[in-house]
Amino acid sequence: MxxxxxxxxxxxxxxxxxxxxxxxxxxxxxxxxxxxxxxxxxxxxxxxxxxxxxxxxxxxxxxxxxxxxxxxxxxxxxxxxxxxxxxxxxxxxxxxxxxxxxxxxxxxxxxxxxxxxxxxxxxxxxxxxxxxxxxxxxxxxxxxxxxxxxxxxxxxxxxxxxxxxxxxxxxxxxxxxxxxxxxxxxxxxxxxxxxxxxxxxxxxxxxxxxxxxxxxxxxxxxxxxxxxxxxxxxxxxxxxxxxxxxxxxxxxxxxxxxxxFRRPTQRYIEEFSNLRSKEKVCTAATKNKQSIVKSHNDHHIRLKALRKTPGEKSICGTSDVALPQLRIHNRRLKKEELEYDEEPFASESEYEFITTKRSRKNDRRKHQRMWTLSEVNKLVDGISEYGVGRWTDIKRVLFSSTSYRTPIDLRDKWRNLLRASCALKFNKRETGKQEHALRPLPIAVLRRVRELADIHPYPRERSSKKSCIGQVGSLSLPSQSKSTPISHSKRNVRRNKCT
DNA sequence: CTTAGGG
DNA sequence: CCCTAAG
Incomplete structure (x- = not known):
């Protein structure tokens, strides 16, 4: 030097x-x-x-x-x-x-x-x-x-x-x-x-x-x-x-x-000010820059909340308690709240435990839970028992222990299963190779899904399945013939309902 | 509140 | 998984 x-x-x-x-x-x-x-x-x-x-x-x-x-x-x-x-x-x-x-x-x-x-x-x-x-x-x-x-x-x-x-x-x-x-x-x-x-x-x-x-x-x-x-x-x-x-x-x-503490970055300060510009109701008591520091850790939560509620006119930047109320549909949130509260956290990851309850609630997407095979089986059993569309019943009976699966999740999963089964049929006919899924479901499960799909056709998915069937042709007919009379009646009811 | 449908 | 609309 x-x-x-x-x-x-x-x-x-x-x-x-x-x-x-x-x-x-x-x-x-x-x-x-x-x-x-x-x-x-x-x-x-x-x-x-x-x-x-x-x-x-x-x-x-x-x-x-x-x-x-x-x-x-x-x-x-x-x-x-x-x-x-x-x-x-x-x-x-x-x-x-x-x-x-x-x-x-x-x-x-x-x-x-x-x-x-x-x-x-x-x-x-x-x-x-x-x-x-x-x-x-x-x-x-x-x-x-x-x-x-x-x-x-x-x-x-x-x-x-x-x-x-x-x-x-x-x-x-x-x-x-x-x-x-x-x-x-x-x-x-x-x-x-x-x-x-x-x-x-x-x-x-x-x-x-x-x-x-x-x-x-x-x-x-x-x-x-x-x-x-x-x-x-x-x-x-x-x-x-x-x-x-x-x-x-x-x-x-x-x-x-x-x-x-973590020092807020300049960008965060700017974002914070932008947020505040949207938060017209916010009082001036929050102008203290210490609040910036304090709220810095909740930054992502706020952003997410804001994103979720684009129509919301006022978001109080200071009161974190107000965050749950931001959601128009707080039903799901309430349920999650209850479920999270009643859950012993033993099954939750350490990270989730460390983070606040709120972040856990809002970050469902973040910690996406993969559906296990047992869960899929349970879902299929539930559908076979209660029929398609009665997601709350299935959830209440079969997924009461797994708090993180909402009826909506069950329905979404079923939708995906239908797609998978459809793809299975399609692939069987076309190339015979298994679908390129990271975690391919067992063919037995997919077969059950397919049967159930025939028994309890998903309202909208049926149309896509129909296209599938249309391509497959007679392949789907045998499974349809296997359906039981009871399920037939159910299906007809369902079908009448939908159409 | 629940479900369907789309993103 | 999330959001919204509709019943």
Whole structure:
């Protein structure tokens, strides 16, 4: 990675950071999304950029245990070498030590630690510029506060006051190095650095009274930091400035918490707004963008509901309870509801159990149940017993245990069976080969279906069957002759009914 | 509510 | 499997 690339990326980061800082100030509930978005950016960048720092996480514990500088040097040098630095210096080591500690602590910095992030992002920045390389006895070519990313691209960039170094640090600070001071507290010789951190944090924070006498804070800050336990968040040391940052922190916290959930995509937001445009009755209480996040998981359900009820004028976007009522024909839904409720879910798949009841109700199509052979047999038995068209009776008697088969399903299945039997006859005559079904029904079943079809002709299907018969010719006649007198009467009744 | 028919 | 119309 060359220096130019590094600088370019750092500058990008800088811009992002500035954006973040600005967005935090006016951040309100409605701006959570944007804030969240902005927040997300640096995080990703951090992950992608500081691969070198990651190395230090493993050594973090050791550094803490020893808590002295030599240890830091050791690991810092290691890191430098690993990072591909051309000329690791002592200062490099120190810096890397800090970085590694920071990065390791980063994992411990949860939502609450975010507040200090920005402050210390700025802190790191100026701290490096103004103090690190001038005041520290190391007197080394610095190296590397921002450098681990790229190696040691430019030692000159770290000379005090150079913006280049600042930019690099900005990138680092985005990684939320709040614990930086903690780590330094453990090192006696680094107290001064800690002080500088705090000072610059305050100075650079737009919410705070700026600079000038920030050096005077040093004793106090050092004290505070020394009091800090390594495990304690640094936020306490800048608690005096929390007033200005409370709102920002709250927003950040909320944003981060929201990120715990699935973040709605821009497309979803657009779709949601479109849906809302259709939902004229919806109240304004749902404008809260959190509702978007919350309803995001139900997005597909809503879309499906909307699709099912194109004529519906009003759909309340917020009340999920209203979803079942969307259906004009809620009979089926009610039945399903009952059946699902009474079903022990043992036969349901895990996935279905995890999903909400509603989704299960609306996603019948999604989990299409294949008809088993036993089910087909039951259906055929039921038809032979009750006749074609009495689907509710068949369902009630024979399919009471299988809740997911509605009378409509039985009828549809019967329709398909008729088609299959017709195809069977057709194929028998034409080529003799079995129909190209994925799960070919046994010929015995198809034969039964065919007989039943002759006995109990399906009203509409009969015409298609007739065409079939017309093609087949005499083939269907024998089966017809096999029909029993009882069925004959039934069929005649049926036929009269239909015709 | 149930069924038929089409998608 | 879903939706709608009709009885």
């Amino acid at each position: 060359d220096c130019d690339e590094h600088m370019r990326r750092c500058s990008i980061k800088k811009c992002q950071r500035v954006q973040v800082d600005e967005s935090f100030v006016p951040a309100l509930q409605d701006d959570l999304m944007e804030v969240e978005h902005l927040l997300a950016e640096p995080r990703n960048d951090h992950v992608s950029v500081d691969g070198v720092w990651y190395f230090h996480e493993q050594n973090l514990g050791k550094c803490y245990d020893i808590g002295n500088l030599p240890c830091g040097f050791e690991f810092g040098l290691k890191s430098n070498i690993g990072g591909g630095l051309d000329s690791p210096k002592t200062q490099d080591a120190k810096d890397d030590l800090k970085l590694e500690v920071l990065d390791g602590l980063l994992e411990d910095v949860k939502i609450d630690g975010l507040q200090a992030t920005d402050a210390f992002s700025n802190a790191c920045e100026d701290y490096l510029l103004d103090f690190e390389f001038t005041d520290k006895a190391c007197g080394l070519e610095s190296g590397t506060y921002g450098q681990p990313v790229t190696g040691n691209s430019s030692s000159e960039s770290h000379s005090p006051g150079l913006s280049g170094s600042s930019i690099c640090v900005g990138g680092i600070s985005e990684s939320r190095k709040q614990p930086i001071a903690q780590s330094e507290c453990s090192n006696d010789s680094l107290d001064m650095k800690v002080t500088c951190h705090l000072d610059d944090a305050f100075r650079n924070n737009p919410c705070l009274q700026s600079n000038g006498d920030y050096m005077h804070h040093n004793p106090l800050d050092i004290q505070n930091l020394n009091e800090l336990d390594n495990d304690r968040p640094l936020t306490g040391s800048i608690s005096s400035h929390e007033n200005e940052m409370v709102s920002v922190e709250a927003c950040q916290t909320a944003a981060l918490r929201e990120k715990r």
